[in-house]
Amino acid sequence: MSTLQINHLTKSFEPHTIIQDLNLVVNEGEFVSLLGPSGSGKSTIFHLIGGLYEPDQGTILLNGENIIGKKGAISYMPQSPSLFPWRTILENVVLAAELFERPDKRKAKKMLKRAGLHDYIDAYPHQLSGGMQQRVAFVRSLLSPQSFICLDEPFSALDEFTRVDMQKWLLSIWEEERPSVLFVTHNIEEAIFLSDRILVLGERPAKVTEEVHIPFERPRTARLLLSPELLEIKKRIYRILRGS
Amino acid sequence: MIKKSWLPISVIAIMLFIWELSTRIFQIPDWILPAPTVIIQEALNNWPNYSHHIFSTIQLTILGLVMGIVVGLTVAVILHLLPKVREAVYPIMILSQNVPIIVLAPLLVIWFGFGMTPKLLIIILVCFFPIAVATIDGLRQTSPELIHYMKMTGATKQQIFRKLELPHALPAIFSGLKISATYSVMGAVISEWLGANQGIGVYMTLASSSFRTDRVFVAILFIMILCLFFFAIILICEKALIKWRKEG
Numbered sequence: 001m002s003t004l005q006i007n008h009l010t011k012s013f014e015p016h017t018i019i020q021d022l023n024l025v026v027n028e029g030e031f032v033s034l035l036g037p038s039g040s041g042k043s044t045i046f047h048l049i050g051g052l053y054e055p056d057q058g059t060i061l062l063n064g065e066n067i068i069g070k071k072g073a074i075s076y077m078p079q080s081p082s083l084f085p086w087r088t089i090l091e092n093v094v095l096a097a098e099l100f101e102r103p104d105k106r107k108a109k110k111m112l113k114r115a116g117l118h119d120y121i122d123a124y125p126h127q128l129s130g131g132m133q134q135r136v137a138f139v140r141s142l143l144s145p146q147s148f149i150c151l152d153e154p155f156s157a158l159d160e161f162t163r164v165d166m167q168k169w170l171l172s173i174w175e176e177e178r179p180s181v182l183f184v185t186h187n188i189e190e191a192i193f194l195s196d197r198i199l200v201l202g203e204r205p206a207k208v209t210e211e212v213h214i215p216f217e218r219p220r221t222a223r224l225l226l227s228p229e230l231l232e233i234k235k236r237i238y239r240i241l242r243g244s
Numbered sequence: 245m246i247k248k249s250w251l252p253i254s255v256i257a258i259m260l261f262i263w264e265l266s267t268r269i270f271q272i273p274d275w276i277l278p279a280p281t282v283i284i285q286e287a288l289n290n291w292p293n294y295s296h297h298i299f300s301t302i303q304l305t306i307l308g309l310v311m312g313i314v315v316g317l318t319v320a321v322i323l324h325l326l327p328k329v330r331e332a333v334y335p336i337m338i339l340s341q342n343v344p345i346i347v348l349a350p351l352l353v354i355w356f357g358f359g360m361t362p363k364l365l366i367i368i369l370v371c372f373f374p375i376a377v378a379t380i381d382g383l384r385q386t387s388p389e390l391i392h393y394m395k396m397t398g399a400t401k402q403q404i405f406r407k408l409e410l411p412h413a414l415p416a417i418f419s420g421l422k423i424s425a426t427y428s429v430m431g432a433v434i435s436e437w438l439g440a441n442q443g444i445g446v447y448m449t450l451a452s453s454s455f456r457t458d459r460v461f462v463a464i465l466f467i468m469i470l471c472l473f474f475f476a477i478i479l480i481c482e483k484a485l486i487k488w489r490k491e492g
Contacts, residue, residue: 050396072398082393086411086488095407096397124488144397 002063002148002180003028004049009058011041011048012205018044020205022058026148026182031174033183033191035237036201042184045206046152049074049182062148072099075144077151081133083125089136090121096144108143115139115173131162138170142177151183155190167193168222175219192233193225200240210240278458286458287465294459297447298466301432304360304443305470308367308435309428313421315368316375323376324383325405341373345434353438363435370431374423382416383409415489418482425474429467 009022018041026032036042047053049060051071060067067073075096083092093112094103112121115135125133134154141149155163167190174181174194185191191198195214202209212233216224224230260280266272267279274282319337323330345366352362386409394404436445444463451459 046396051398052395071395076393076396078389078393078396080389082389084390084408084411086414086486088488098407099397099399099403126488 004148004180004182005059005061005064006045006049007059007061009045009048009055009060011044011053011055017205019048019055020207022207024199024208026180028180029178030197031181031183031195033185033195033198034201035185035188035191035198036206037203037241038186040201040204041206042186042201043152046076046150046184049150050076073146073148075141075146075149077137077141077149077154079153079156081125081130081137083133083136083140085125088122088124089117089128092125092136093140093143096140100145103143108139111139111143114176116169129162131158131166134158134166135169138173142173142179147179149179149181151181153184153186156186163187163190164222164225170194171220188234188237189225189230192230192237193220198237200237202243212237212240275455275457278461283458283461283465287462290459290462294447294462297442297444298470300440300442301429301436301444301466302470304363304435305367305428305432305474308364308432309371309425309474311364312368312371312424312428313375316372316420316424317379317417319372320376320379320383323380324409330380337373337376340369345370345431349434349438358439362438363432363440366435367428367431370427371424374427375417375420378416378420378423379413382413385416386412414486415482418478418486421478421482422475425478426471428474429470433467 004024004026006022006024009019010017011019022045024032024034034042034045044053048055049067051067051069051073054069062073083089084095087095089112090105090108094105094108097103097108109118109121112118115138117132117135117139120128120132120136125136128136138151138154141151155166158166171194183191183194192214198212198214199208200210200212201207214233216229264279264281267277278286323333348369349362349366352365356362356365390408390412391404394408399407432443433445433448436443437449440446444466448460448463451457451463
């Protein structure tokens with residue numbers, strides 16, 4: 001139902017070229033990661049998809065439709081949870097949906113329960129831990145009416161233990177719902193563990209230097225994180241990032 | 245709340261006690277400084293003679309405060325939505341607060357006569373400023389992260405204002421309201437000095453010109469009670485509207 005296709009995307013903020021000739025495709029129900037060092041223009045790619053900026057060149061097609069400069073075409077989960085402190089958890093998760101339609105609170109409650117948040121439905125964000133807040137933010141992006149989800153380094157602010165928990169949790173929810181996802185990260189293991197495909201970005205200006213297919217079957221378990229196969233892929237990506 | 249209030253109450257009690265004692269020991273005449281008991285006696289005995297002054301002031305204050313709140317909020321929202329206008333008007337707004345009300349009041353009487361208009365104008369002038377400034381600051385300090393999220397999600401400008409900026413500014417708006425509520429009574433009393441036929445301001449002027457210092461203190465007492473009363477109303481509204489506070 002949801003495919004994203006980016007062709008020959010170029011964007012510069014004078015005098016720097018941030019993105020040059022970027023091409024990528026996310027197919028229906030696919031989990032694709034953009035992996036690159038900090039400052040490689042990953043966030044700018046999202047801002048272009050989200051319609052905040054317009055590219056100098058290139059096209060962005062969502063389900064075949066041009067979405068350049070069009071806001072609200074994708075569902076978005078930022079780096080920080082960005083929950084509204086005056087809204088309860090339930091009110092927060094329906095926020096994105098509320099912008100376009102009458103939100104379905106029954107569905108929202110069901111989803112919160114499935115996400116392990118049923119004790120917090122009427123709590124306020126400040127009563128939740130960082131990891132829990134990110135769960136709420138992810139549920140919010142699942143509940144928004146757009147079926148294509150962009151995740152912008154959602155776990156980068158969490159500690160290592162919470163991070164692995166969150167990755168497992170995200171996988172379990174994602175494998176049930178199977179929305180198309182474009183995931184931005186600078187953590188190699190995270191990208192391998194979660195994705196179907198990884199697009200490795202080079203240093204600025206950003207463009208896809210290599211594409212890595214992840215062959216592991218789903219559903220995946222945390223055991224995968226310590227497997228030699230994962231390590232092998234990790235080594236390969238390291239080499240690509242080093243540029244050799 | 246009740247546990248916390250015993251400290252200020254006992255301080256007030258001690259001060260009143262010292263006051264009472266010193267007026268008796270040094271035999272200070274009533275027209276210079278009446279004892280607290282004398283003031284209370286006057287307040288209780290003569291209630292029918294001055295109560296209409298109090299009610300008149302309450303009426304004037306409420307009317308002026310409500311109008312001041314409306315003007316303050318309107319000005320803030322307009323200036324927030326039109327940043328160019330804000331740049332142009334903000335300094336003038338601050339200047340308007342630099343003109344002493346005491347100086348401005350007689351001018352307003354010259355322009356608008358002795359009716360309600362100049363009195364309401366004074367109260368509005370006193371009240372709108374704290375609200376407008378607090379609201380503008382509250383709206384502007386909305387977290388850029390949340391604004392960015394709203395934009396990426398496809399919120400319109402109106403949705404960003406209604407769902408994000410306005411609720412975000414609410415605590416700031418209430419701190420402005422609290423200041424305005426306490427100022428409003430002072431504004432009302434000053435406006436009554438100009439020439440009214442009733443009100444606490446009139447009662448006070450009459451009392452001081454006839455050296456009824458005890459009555460001046462009765463007026464002061466009621467001004468304080470009214471200030472606390474309006475402050476409490478704002479506090480109750482705040483508690484009802486802002487339930488998410490960390491400390492609550």
